[in-house]
Amino acid sequence: MARDLIDAYLARLRAGLPDSRAAARILDEVADGLRTATEDHVLRGVEPARAAELAVAEFGEPGELAADFTTVLATAQAHRDALALLVTGPAIGGLWLASALLTWPAAPAAVGIGAVAAGVALATTVPRLVHGVAATGRLGRRLRTPPAAAVRTVSAAARTVVALDAALVVLALPVVVLFSPSAAAAALAAAAALLSLGRLVAAARVTRRLERFRARPTSTPTVAP
């Protein structure tokens, strides 16, 4: 009976959490808390079934608890995703830049337009990712960005990364292959395109994952004065 009550509470909590290993660890932790609370009541002389009822009531609504945890999980996920996108940027960007420099003399106008477009995309994406990493990490308290806004920022940045990588593969790669006088430039661009494709897929997954978090009920933690 006591076990049934606790299991029912955990099932309702589980239903409100996104499916992940972190959610499984949360359930273990809350299960331990509920069982400890039940044992505590039993030690005070309460009958076990009643003790479990009291423990479950004291823990609060599982839906509200799931919303609080979803906020924490979404923030942690956004932090990891923003950091991954930020860290891969210089390597992929460096390859594209090197192939662009080698192609520049043969097609200055096309390379110039492409560089300006990529620069604009980077100027909007990199600050968002940096802000996303900071707001969802240890600097979050100082920045005072609400978790939902930080997750939105990372999601928007990931969408821009998808668009940028798609444009590089579809537009920049043919320009380098067609106009570049050196095989080295084409090889660099091919390598960059492969990495861009990989990042495009990863960034699209980030967007979907964070949108799934946003579709779930979350809470807004209150910040002390």
Next chain:
Amino acid sequence: MRAETLKGHLDALLLAVLAGGPRHGYAVIEELRSGSGGAFDLPKGTVYPALHRLEQAGLVRGTWSTESGRRRRTYQLTAAGRRRLGAERTTWTQFSAAMSAVLEARPWPAT
């Protein structure tokens, strides 16, 4: 005391409880309740997401252990958590002194 009144200060209270040594979630909320003479009696579940938030912020560190076949997560303050607790104490002392000065002042005579 209503949970909403306390919510903005929950993080500082949790850090203060953990300053006494490592504790698991249930022990933290019990310490908070008993330490406040029963005034801070929040829904016990609320402490867990708050502890996870503090861990993300690098203010506490959680570790898993197994006790009597049951997995248990214990939290302890980090160096950053200790510094934050010191800052929170200073802010609270200044805030409460200023509030008391205003709330407990005798009304000024009307002119």
